[in-house]
Every structure is written in C-alpha cells, then in structure tokens.
Amino acid sequence: MKSDVLIVGGGVIGCALALKLAEAGCKVLLMERGRLGCEASSAAAGMLSPQTESLQPDEFFNLCIKSRALYKNFVAHLKEASDIDAQLREEGTLFVSLPHLQDHADEWAQWQLEAGLRVERIPAEELERLEPAVTKQATRAIFMADDLQVENRLLMLALAVAIRRAGVTVIEGEAVTEVLLDHQQVAGVVCGSAKIYAGAVVIAAGSWSGALLEKFGVEAITIPARGQMIAVQSAAIRHVLHSSQVYLVPRNDGRLLIGATVEYSGFEKGNTAKGIRALLDAAIELVPEVADAEIVETWSGLRPDTPDHWPIIGESGIANLWLATGHFRNGILLAPITAELMMQSLLLNRTVDQLQPFGLHRFATLPALHS
Numbered sequence: 001m002k003s004d005v006l007i008v009g010g011g012v013i014g015c016a017l018a019l020k021l022a023e024a025g026c027k028v029l030l031m032e033r034g035r036l037g038c039e040a041s042s043a044a045a046g047m048l049s050p051q052t053e054s055l056q057p058d059e060f061f062n063l064c065i066k067s068r069a070l071y072k073n074f075v076a077h078l079k080e081a082s083d084i085d086a087q088l089r090e091e092g093t094l095f096v097s098l099p100h101l102q103d104h105a106d107e108w109a110q111w112q113l114e115a116g117l118r119v120e121r122i123p124a125e126e127l128e129r130l131e132p133a134v135t136k137q138a139t140r141a142i143f144m145a146d147d148l149q150v151e152n153r154l155l156m157l158a159l160a161v162a163i164r165r166a167g168v169t170v171i172e173g174e175a176v177t178e179v180l181l182d183h184q185q186v187a188g189v190v191c192g193s194a195k196i197y198a199g200a201v202v203i204a205a206g207s208w209s210g211a212l213l214e215k216f217g218v219e220a221i222t223i224p225a226r227g228q229m230i231a232v233q234s235a236a237i238r239h240v241l242h243s244s245q246v247y248l249v250p251r252n253d254g255r256l257l258i259g260a261t262v263e264y265s266g267f268e269k270g271n272t273a274k275g276i277r278a279l280l281d282a283a284i285e286l287v288p289e290v291a292d293a294e295i296v297e298t299w300s301g302l303r304p305d306t307p308d309h310w311p312i313i314g315e316s317g318i319a320n321l322w323l324a325t326g327h328f329r330n331g332i333l334l335a336p337i338t339a340e341l342m343m344q345s346l347l348l349n350r351t352v353d354q355l356q357p358f359g360l361h362r363f364a365t366l367p368a369l370h371s
C-alpha cells in the first residue's frame, strides 16, 4: 500500500520526523541505504549547546534554543517508547579562555545576557573549584547552565526501536537512486529497478541530500564537513568543556570524547595523523591529565553543511518534495524542532512560518518540471 510520507535517510533527522508523523497517524516508509544512524548522527558528540556554538542572535539561534527546550521531553518520550535511555545530562557547558588563544566569549556572553539567557562569568579560582583538572593557565570561563548533552548513539538506538514500535516501515540496506516524477510532481522514489510510490517524499539524507537534487539542476546544496573524534578513558571532568580549539564531553560510561576537526575534503571519512595530533594537543593543553589517558576509539563523520551553514527545511518548490537536511554542526540539537515543524508543515501541506528562513528558495529555485 502507498505510504503517506516516504523519508529518505535514517539519521537523527529522518528518524525523529518518522516518529512524529507515525504518532500523528501517518503511514510512513523510511529508506536507509546503510543502517539507521550509521553516519553523522552516531559520529556526533551529542552536545546540545546553542549558546556555545552560535555567533550572533538570529533566527538560527532562536531555532536552536527552541529545540534545546524540547529535549527533556524528547528523551523522556523516547525512553517510554523504546525502553532505551539516551542519557541526557544537565551539568551545562564551560567555555574556558586560555591566555594565548583569542576568543569572543565576552561578546557573545554579553548579547546572550541581554537576550535573557543564563550566562555566568566564572573567575579562574571558581573554575578551579568547579573543574580542578582544567589547566592552571586558564584565565576565566563562561558558564552556560542550560546547555545539555545526550549520548547520541543511544539516542539513535532509541529512535530505531521507537519508530518500528510506532508502525514506521523501515527498509535498511537500500539506497534511493532517484526521485520519481509523474506529471510535474513527485510521485515517489526509484530504488535500483524498483519504483516506490508515496504521497510525499522528504529528503533527509544528510551530506548526500544534494545528490538527489542534481537532476533538478541544483548543485552542491549540501557539502560534507568531516569531523574527526577521539574517545579516551578518563573521569577528569564533569561538565562539557570548550576552548576555542577543542571540546571535551564526559560520558556516563567513563569515556571522554575529544572533538572535533572541521574539514572540507569531500566524502572521504577516516582519521588523519594531523587531525588526531591537533585534537590531542588542544585537549592536553586544556586538561593536562588527558596526556595519560588510554585512547579507546577514534572515528569520523560527515556533517551536512550548506552554503550559508543554515539547515534547509520545508517545501522544495516541487509538488510533494520536501527537504530536512543541512543541519551541519547542530543536527542532534535540532532534531526535535525539525521533526515538530516538519510534521506540522506536512500535515498542513505548506511550510509553517517558523521554517520560512530555512527554505531552499534562499539558494535556488527548482526549475519548472516537464513530465
């Protein structure tokens, strides 16, 4: 039977949307060419840190703040729906200033305070009390008490269970090769020699989303930005820590994640000596005892970046074709709000106002179709 909505891509964005739609009563088919969560969504660090990662107040920042506000309910709901706890942590983030590194912490602390957000300036002595393992070279820190973090691999496992229990049909190991057109509108997708029909198609294929739009003349709309990561065994810190060079994320299981590079090297994954050295140098400088910690894992993932670094969410301009992609460095954070607003848009059959700044139309208009 034909699905109401066919989602291409089983990362955090595709899965979170599938769950919302299924719970709203839609018949959903999700197609993933590998395994659910096999790409960026499991490679991520799981920080839910809009205040540390945004440079100025704008619509993107507001979207991130709204999504963070949804997170506790999102994780609680997933636990109920899957029996898997994604380990939300609420210690907040400390951005640490080091004497020889330039940062703009004072500037962004100021506009965030003016915007009514919780931001605290922490002198060096207080930082030493909060996180004794941080280098004595640190001059001060900024504390964002409302920032969160989640164990994103568990989040993906929880989503994988929850969507199946909610009735989503999941096909893994099959790549969508093309969007299927019929009489100037999208009618489904092509998968090898099979045609699969659906009422609406949502492209949520992360860094690979752009490839499915090339047939409409739109190129390089998603750009892979490689991030290398390291995990060491260490209980040195309790909060998520940032400097302007590196971040450190403590996990419940005793691992400490060290991330991440941002590299534009095509679709090449893997770890490089240069990348690992830069991360370790910066991590050891921030928390010297990391030098003696055992390395337990290294990995990398491809963030779906866009030409202006904002996500592309909403209608495409072609009937029945929708986009939920390009979440770059904040896809884990933005999953709940993307799913909520996309679900509303699909049910209304028009992009809701809150998503207007994130439309594809800001880069390209899909050309008129000829059947």
Ligand code: FAD
Residues within 6 Å of the ligand: 008, 009, 010, 011, 012, 013, 014, 031, 032, 033, 034, 035, 036, 037, 038, 039, 040, 041, 042, 043, 044, 045, 046, 047, 048, 174, 175, 176, 177, 204, 205, 206, 207, 208, 209, 226, 227, 228, 229, 259, 260, 300, 301, 302, 303, 304, 324, 325, 326, 327, 328, 329, 330, 331, 332, 333, 334
């Ligand atoms: P993906 O997770 O990449 O999922 C897309 C899926 O589509 C893939 O599983 C892929 O196999 C599938 N696919 C592709 N093409 C096809 C096709 N033709 N047919 C079928 N399936 C297809 N975000 C945060 O919020 N906080 C963080 O701390 C954070 N840290 C990060 C650290 C690193 C090192 C990296 C790499 C990313 C980080 N991110 C973080 C960003 C976040 O991981 C991404 O924004 C998010 O995972 C994007 O989710 P997605 O579902 O769009 O893409």
Ligand code: GLY
Residues within 6 Å of the ligand: 045, 047, 053, 227, 259, 260, 303, 328, 329, 330
């Ligand atoms: N948000 C963290 C990263 O993209 O590395």
